[in-house]
Amino acid sequence: MVLADTLFRPLIVLGSFAxxxxxxxxxxxxxxxxxxxxxxxxxxxxxRLFEQMALIGWFSLPVVGMTxxxxxxxxxxxxxxxxxxxxxxxxxxxxxxxxxxxELGPVLAGLMVAxxxxxxxxxxxxxxRVTEQLDAMVTLRTDPWRYLIAPRxxxxxxxxxxxxxxxxxxxxxxxYLLAVYRLDFNGSTYLATTMRYLEADDIVSSLVKAAVFGFxxxxxGCYHGYRSGGGAAGVGRAxxxxxxxxxxxxxxFNLAITVAVFGG
Amino acid sequence: MSVPRLSIRGLKKAFGPxxxxxxxxxxxxxGESLVIIGGSGTGKSVLLKCILGLIHPDSGSIKLDGxxxxxLKGKALEQARARFGMLFxxxxxxxxxxxWRNVTFALTQGKLGAGAAMHKIAVENLAKVGLEPRxxxxxxxxxxxxxxxxxxxxxxxxxxxEILFFDEPTTGLDPIRADTIxxxxxxxxxxxxxxxxxxxxxxxxxxxxxxxxAMLHGGRILWDGPVSQLDSSGNAFxxxxxxxxxxxPITAGANG
Numbered sequence: 001m002v003l004a005d006t007l008f009r010p011l012i013v014l015g016s017f018a019x020x021x022x023x024x025x026x027x028x029x030x031x032x033x034x035x036x037x038x039x040x041x042x043x044x045x046x047x048r049l050f051e052q053m054a055l056i057g058w059f060s061l062p063v064v065g066m067t068x069x070x071x072x073x074x075x076x077x078x079x080x081x082x083x084x085x086x087x088x089x090x091x092x093x094x095x096x097x098x099x100x101x102x103e104l105g106p107v108l109a110g111l112m113v114a115x116x117x118x119x120x121x122x123x124x125x126x127x128x129r130v131t132e133q134l135d136a137m138v139t140l141r142t143d144p145w146r147y148l149i150a151p152r153x154x155x156x157x158x159x160x161x162x163x164x165x166x167x168x169x170x171x172x173x174x175x176y177l178l179a180v181y182r183l184d185f186n187g188s189t190y191l192a193t194t195m196r197y198l199e200a201d202d203i204v205s206s207l208v209k210a211a212v213f214g215f216x217x218x219x220x221g222c223y224h225g226y227r228s229g230g231g232a233a234g235v236g237r238a239x240x241x242x243x244x245x246x247x248x249x250x251x252x253f254n255l256a257i258t259v260a261v262f263g264g
Numbered sequence: 265m266s267v268p269r270l271s272i273r274g275l276k277k278a279f280g281p282x283x284x285x286x287x288x289x290x291x292x293x294x295g296e297s298l299v300i301i302g303g304s305g306t307g308k309s310v311l312l313k314c315i316l317g318l319i320h321p322d323s324g325s326i327k328l329d330g331x332x333x334x335x336l337k338g339k340a341l342e343q344a345r346a347r348f349g350m351l352f353x354x355x356x357x358x359x360x361x362x363x364w365r366n367v368t369f370a371l372t373q374g375k376l377g378a379g380a381a382m383h384k385i386a387v388e389n390l391a392k393v394g395l396e397p398r399x400x401x402x403x404x405x406x407x408x409x410x411x412x413x414x415x416x417x418x419x420x421x422x423x424x425x426e427i428l429f430f431d432e433p434t435t436g437l438d439p440i441r442a443d444t445i446x447x448x449x450x451x452x453x454x455x456x457x458x459x460x461x462x463x464x465x466x467x468x469x470x471x472x473x474x475x476x477x478a479m480l481h482g483g484r485i486l487w488d489g490p491v492s493q494l495d496s497s498g499n500a501f502x503x504x505x506x507x508x509x510x511x512x513p514i515t516a517g518a519n520g
Contacts, residue, residue, distance in 0.1 A: 047376045127359075135318050136356035140419075141345050142373045 057159030072174025110213035122242035125225025160214030275324030286483030349425030
């Protein structure tokens with residue numbers, strides 16, 4: 001009996017983990033469904049939406065811009081050094097623009113905004129849950145799904161393409177600055193090569209990824225914040241879990257979109 | 265006999281194995297102020313949340329003027345809630361909004377617009393709870409606990425509800441501020457002619473607010489009667505609770 005317990009223990013643990021993971025995915029999917037319904041049906045709160053667009057979009061610009069600038073410059077340096085091994089230093093502008101627009105711009109902006117916005121949404125909603133503000137809202141005949149959740153998810157979905165657009169441009173600029181001022185590239189040749197290798201599909205996939213990531217990161221924040229409980233510790237848990245969930249979702253969906261668009 | 269404003273029958277609610285409400289029967293007459301007393305963890309807040317439709321009971325009936333509330337959804341539930349005003353234990357004011365938007369939230373449902381008119385209504389309601397007009401433009405975080413309770417009371421009465429619910433209205437307040445809140449509740453309930461249902465374990469508050477008192481223990485109403493009979497209830501549970509004695513049928517760990 002003891003031997004059987006020992007033998008089956010890992011399977012039991014694995015099975016229990018798989019079941020709880022599936023249950024979690026199911027809950028998140030149901031939450032997403034209800035959130036989408038709230039987004040598509042009245043009443044709408046345009047003032048809340050614009051407020052969230054400013055909070056998510058405008059105030060994320062510095063962190064997204066800084067991340068993209070340094071990443072673009074570091075990327076150009078790496079491509080240059082790596083390219084030297086097979087005399088391909090001239091690929092710096094082409095590889096930088098493709099890498100930034102297709103992958104690094106959307107993913108890094110997504111992760112940075114997730115760190116900033118998902119956690120803030122989760123903390124705010126979790127605090128509202130703990131202090132009974134969500135219950136108060138319901139008794140005052142206002143649906144928290146429409147008043148709180150829908151504006152946040154719509155705002156993030158709309159603002160992320162703008163942020164990723166900025167991240168792409170600033171990232172390319174970072175690569176340009178490093179290439180021109182440190183690696184002695186010709187400025188106009190660098191820009192011309194960048195434009196020659198940038199295709200419409202790259203931009204479209206980048207912006208589609210951005211919108212999807214915006215939806216996911218706000219969804220993760222709302223999901224963990226709205227469902228939280230357990231006082232101050234619950235608020236902390238919701239904040240941490242929202243960031244972890246947002247990161248995993250962004251990376252998973254990034255792969256899925258990349259394979260779907262560029263998988264051949 | 266007239267239909268009670270609120271009539272609860274056989275209300276049950278359990279969370280997993282823990283039975284919180286085990287067949288609550290209770291009536292509240294029109295214009296009456298009923299206070300439910302009971303120790304911490306006896307299910308007072310759960311009962312209130314079941315009435316407000318925030319928690320779904322496992323079984324039983326809650327009728328508002330004869331209309332069943334359990335299972336009510338959509339517009340019908342909205343219409344029932346429009347008749348309610350609720351003062352939450354911690355105030356539950358919305359941090360992101362100024363006081364005047366909080367006070368008029370039931371009227372606007374969070375929509376902007378009619379700002380000047382709403383500000384005027386907020387100031388009028390703040391005056392009813394003894395707060396100056398300047399408070400209207402402050403944020404909830406700038407208020408003391410007592411002021412937050414007053415603002416929450418102003419929010420609860422702003423839409424002239426027919427039924428007011430108070431969840432531990434004096435918790436966390438010093439005796440003087442608690443007495444002020446009790447007086448305000450009594451005054452506003454009388455002025456509006458509203459029906460009131462309060463849950464508390466503060467006996468001074470209960471005596472101040474109540475026309476009638478009911479005691480919830482073990483998931484059921486053990487006793488109810490006029491406040492004047494509270495000290496001669498003849499119920500050992502009520503006697504122990506009212507006099508705050510550690511010895512008696514209620515044990516400290518009975519409710520978890």
